Amino acid sequence: MRAERYAPYILVAPAVLIIVVLRLYPLLLGVNFSFTGDGAQNGTAVGFGNYRELFADPLFQTALKNVGLLVLLLPVAVAIPGLLATFIYLRVPGHRFYRSVYFFPAVLSPVIVGAIFNLLLAFDGPLNAVLGSVGIEPIDWLGDPGIAMFMVVGVHIWATFGMALVVFLAGFATLDPALLDAARVDGASLRQVVWHVIVPSLSRTIQFVFVTTMIGMLTSMFGLLYVMTSGGPEGSTYLPEFYIWKQQGQMNRPALASAASTILFMIMLVVGLLQIKLLERSGKED
Amino acid sequence: MSRLRLGFWLIAVPMSLLALATIYPLLFTANVAMKTRRDYILDRFSLTDALRWENISAAWNSVGMGRYFVNSLFVVTVSVLLLLLLGSMAGFALSQLRFRGSSALFLGCLAGLFIPFQVIMVPLARIMADTALIDTYPGLILVYVAQFLPFTVFLMTSYYKGIPPEIVDAARIDGNTVYGVYRRIMLPLGTPALLSVGILNALFCWNDVLMALVMMPSADHRTLMIGVTSLRGQYSDNIPTFASGVLIAAIPVLLVYLFLQRQIADGVAAGSTKG
Numbered sequence: 001m002r003a004e005r006y007a008p009y010i011l012v013a014p015a016v017l018i019i020v021v022l023r024l025y026p027l028l029l030g031v032n033f034s035f036t037g038d039g040a041q042n043g044t045a046v047g048f049g050n051y052r053e054l055f056a057d058p059l060f061q062t063a064l065k066n067v068g069l070l071v072l073l074l075p076v077a078v079a080i081p082g083l084l085a086t087f088i089y090l091r092v093p094g095h096r097f098y099r100s101v102y103f104f105p106a107v108l109s110p111v112i113v114g115a116i117f118n119l120l121l122a123f124d125g126p127l128n129a130v131l132g133s134v135g136i137e138p139i140d141w142l143g144d145p146g147i148a149m150f151m152v153v154g155v156h157i158w159a160t161f162g163m164a165l166v167v168f169l170a171g172f173a174t175l176d177p178a179l180l181d182a183a184r185v186d187g188a189s190l191r192q193v194v195w196h197v198i199v200p201s202l203s204r205t206i207q208f209v210f211v212t213t214m215i216g217m218l219t220s221m222f223g224l225l226y227v228m229t230s231g232g233p234e235g236s237t238y239l240p241e242f243y244i245w246k247q248q249g250q251m252n253r254p255a256l257a258s259a260a261s262t263i264l265f266m267i268m269l270v271v272g273l274l275q276i277k278l279l280e281r282s283g284k285e286d
Numbered sequence: 287m288s289r290l291r292l293g294f295w296l297i298a299v300p301m302s303l304l305a306l307a308t309i310y311p312l313l314f315t316a317n318v319a320m321k322t323r324r325d326y327i328l329d330r331f332s333l334t335d336a337l338r339w340e341n342i343s344a345a346w347n348s349v350g351m352g353r354y355f356v357n358s359l360f361v362v363t364v365s366v367l368l369l370l371l372l373g374s375m376a377g378f379a380l381s382q383l384r385f386r387g388s389s390a391l392f393l394g395c396l397a398g399l400f401i402p403f404q405v406i407m408v409p410l411a412r413i414m415a416d417t418a419l420i421d422t423y424p425g426l427i428l429v430y431v432a433q434f435l436p437f438t439v440f441l442m443t444s445y446y447k448g449i450p451p452e453i454v455d456a457a458r459i460d461g462n463t464v465y466g467v468y469r470r471i472m473l474p475l476g477t478p479a480l481l482s483v484g485i486l487n488a489l490f491c492w493n494d495v496l497m498a499l500v501m502m503p504s505a506d507h508r509t510l511m512i513g514v515t516s517l518r519g520q521y522s523d524n525i526p527t528f529a530s531g532v533l534i535a536a537i538p539v540l541l542v543y544l545f546l547q548r549q550i551a552d553g554v555a556a557g558s559t560k561g
């Protein structure tokens with residue numbers, strides 16, 4: 001029986017060790033690393049030198065601007081799956097079919113999605129062929145610095161809204177149907193039902209989707225950027241994660257990349273803390 | 287009621303159009319993969335006149351998509367098995383056994399959820415290089431396991447919390463060791479959760495591009511998704527073969543989706559409602 005005392009620790013040890021050594025420790029190592037030099041200055045302390053260089057770099061400035069754009073587009077990326085989930089929950093004819101079709105792109109790799117849209121959006125590709133047939137000049141969807149980022153974000157939303165949809169539907173499953181019936185009996189319109197019954201009862205789910213969608217935009221667009229634009233045209237489609245990869249892998253600037261990583265982590269912490277604040281506030285209202 | 291019903295049909299039109307927009311890009315790609323180059327150049331949209339497999343076999347053989355496919359299959363299988371083993375062991379202990387420090391250890395595992403790969407990419411690559419694990423299959427497998435273990439531990443712990451502790455007590459009285467309880471009771475009882483989280487992890491690993499790109503620099507270690515990214519350079523002038531390569535990478539996921547959609551959605555839902 002004595003050997004049994006250690007059994008729980010033996011069961012937990014492998015998972016804890018892997019997580020500590022390959023996730024928590026690298027986080028500290030990376031922050032530490034961001035205050036040291038690159039190249040000839042390898043390993044020497046440079047204070048905030050990397051951070052100064054980072055914020056002076058136009059590519060990183062673009063990456064931060066694009067994060068701002070993502071924040072602005074966030075309500076759209078949440079509202080679309082939210083509305084669709086509402087209709088599916090209210091049993092639109094064919095709701096099962098819609099559910100499984102909408103969810104499908106969410107399981108495809110961003111690389112596959114990106115490759116498919118490279119094909120569709122090519123200058124001599126099908127989309128421009130359709131536009132040409134109604135007399136519109138071909139548009140360089142992925143080659144125009146003014147449009148490319150919108151296209152990539154649009155494709156990202158197209159590919160991931162099914163994930164948020166499933167999360168919303170899981171939230172709907174916890175909803176009390178009596179509330180809806182009562183609203184119907186009182187003659188509430190669809191808009192009133194959504195606004196006064198569904199939104200308040202799903203506030204937790206809505207916040208969860210907001211945060212996971214934001215985190216998804218910050219950490220799972222690399223595949224699309226890599227395949228569709230490689231950060232171009234003219235560096236207009238940079239995001240922090242692409243910048244980190246570029247500096248580390250292509251430019252051989254690991255310390256600068258670490259500084260960018262630390263900034264990305266700070267952005268994510270802010271998103272997470274906002275989430276907790278919002279939760280507390282809505283908790284007070286209940 | 288009737289007004290609401292009319293409203294539903296007004297909603298059904300945009301919803302159907304969106305369904306079409308969701309599925310059409312893939313159908314278009316599949317159609318192009320079956321066409322000859324000449325047919326594609328002449329008309330992008332015409333339905334293929336025959337099911338041609340030569341583009342597919344060209345992509346499979348000449349670009350090495352076949353070899354990358356096998357690489358991916360191997361890495362994903364081993365990663366998922368390890369994730370399920372380590373995740374269920376930890377999940378069982380953290381949910382059913384009382385021991386000192388268990389909640390601190392659980393929080394430690396949970397903290398890993400909030401650290402994306404991009405944030406620890408540079409130091410992790412360095413650790414892998416220092417231990418000579420970079421550009422090896424065990425190295426990539428270890429990176430995948432570390433990436434998805436927090437999520438797996440979290441889901442398995444919350445699933446096992448729903449199992450009455452009396453079951454464990456009864457099995458202990460019957461003379462089982464803790465390990466015996468894990469093997470004979472907890473693993474079989476955990477099957478639905480293991481299936482869900484296993485499929486999700488398999489999709490995550492299969493679809494990954496950034497980790498494979500950073501950890502596997504050499505060409506013959508490539509995973510299938512890295513293979514897809516190299517297609518464009520090689521086949522920019524031969525769109526049907528390019529589309530075939532994309533299709534090869536998409537078909538396994540499509541099959542998994544067709545048969546196991548329920549489990550995938552359940553896994554996603556469990557991850558969101560337990561939070």
